[in-house]
Amino acid sequence: MSDLAIPPGEYLEEVLEEMDITQAELARRMGRPPQAINEILKGGKAITPETALQLEQVVGVPAYFWSSLESEYRLVKAKEADAKNAEDEIKVISTYPYAEIAKLGLVAKTKKAIEKVRELRKFFGVSSLFHITAVKAYEPAFRQNERDSVSHESLAAWLRAGHILASKSNMEPFDKTKLQELLPVIRKLTFETEPGKLLTQLSAMLAKCGIALIVIPHFSKTYISGATYWMGKHKAVVMMSLRGSWSDIFWFSLLHEIGHILLHDKRITFLENGTKNPQYLMQESEADTFLRTH
Template sequence: MMTEQAHMSDLAIPPGEYLEEVLEEMGVSQAELARRMGRPPQAINEILKGEKAITPETALQLEQVVGVPAYFWSNLEASYRLVLAKKVDEQKAEGEVEVASSYPYLELSKLGLVEKTRNTICKVKELRRFFGVSSLFNIGEVKEYSPAFRQVEKDSMSHEALAAWLRAGHIVASGKNTKDFNAERLNDCLSDIKSLTFETDPNILIENLGKLLASCGVALVLIPHFPKTYTTGATFWVDKKKAVIMMSLRGSWSDIFWFSLMHEIGHILLHDKRATFLENGQSDPQYLKQEKEADLFAQKTLIPAKEYNEFLSKHDFSASSIESFSKKIGIFPGVVTGRLQFDGLLPHTVHHHRIRFKWKKA
């Protein structure tokens, strides 16, 4: 009966403490137990003190000598050692409280990705679970998050916040259903995607755009901008069959949204599936080359170069001229205005046809 109660208890009982009780009931001394088991007396003494663990071999010997099943000793030992390990882990968690404060816990809790709590140790454990790491100090070494720690756009950038933003995107993307990725279909859908630039209701836009991209094997993920991330978009792959375009909805101008989106599509169609692309920041020559390629792809896809050059040659950038040109190439006129501003041909105080999206708050 005593064995069953101890086995069912949630309390971690030191195996040696219980073994002492068994020996006392049997009237067997430590020295006698050592002789019956063929073990040195010192080894038995260390087991009783909890200094030496009960191995599977020892558990079998105890079963044969004292009649308590081997699985009981093994389970009791495992439970006890696990509790000791948890105590050590608690101490380690205390050492991670400071680094945990670098992560945007409030934003993650608002998205339902971590539990709401004020307890600092609980925050550490929740962040470990969120990132899938045993220590917050390991995050920078994980391939999935390492791109966030290479960004160098601003000194005030929070690499931790950017890593959290990326992780949130991975979690949301994993839950989205898409067709298997098909580059040919994505290319064929570019004209349909461009036609959505005329949709001025961002909620309808995102719904239709998400469906269109999902049919090509691309998951569209919208995660609000986290403080100090300074990133409008990212591209990565969940696996070989699902690409992900992640948008932060930073800012509200529709033309910036469309350029960023096409930029990310450019990465998907042109570049390595093993890479994670974050807009802005890295100074690596290869990365900068790929960024320029994605920029060029976005520019040419939204506004074909030949038609754009012909439009520029007329030197008429009035609202009516922009509208007429946009109809000709099938793009929302605000996108043309944004391009002219970017090229320095229109002042940033002139906003012909440009609109701001009013995104739903998360």
């Protein structure tokens, strides 16, 4: 496909010239207003399937040719508009932790701003970086209020990274009973001091219960150790950042997040020190109580 936007009307004009037919005559033969034909020739009006069929009958060029030419022209024009929009989005890419996302292999390493825009669009699954704040999955990140210096964009990226990695995890459907039965076994793993061995065993256990354990470094200015959310009805995700002391922060956060899974609404994303909504704070308190009693 050519990157040059050529209106189908230009080719139609050549056909009319070869056939020695005027615009007015074409309009009469097609039963269309002369102004409509003029707009088609100038590229202002699209060639619809109905118009393509009429052109086939009048000038002998197949309808599929006109439709294909029109489709290609409109797509090139759309790409031109998208490129302009991408240029406008360059001003916000610095708010996202691009280098940290790239370290996880979730975006391509590049120094070109326009390429970063396109990579971030694919990473977040949006057609524009300006749409990220409106996506339901990222809303909790933009409500986070632990401190004024928190980067909501970094937090949204951290959550998205976890979502992508969790979607690749193989696990059984969520089983609440199995999770409750495994809690004592999970507790015993607190004596394991080798992080790699611990995470391997813990991930395998949780996967049997329908939980994806995603452990990735916290992104700059996220100030978060854990998060919990659901991907559908049968797959829970617990994200851990390993921020702070391994033994203290990790186990506190993990059991706290498991408490959310067992106790609370699957539609809610729970972030450490999230919104100050009274209902949310009550659920946080319930999760804290859970970790102290299990």
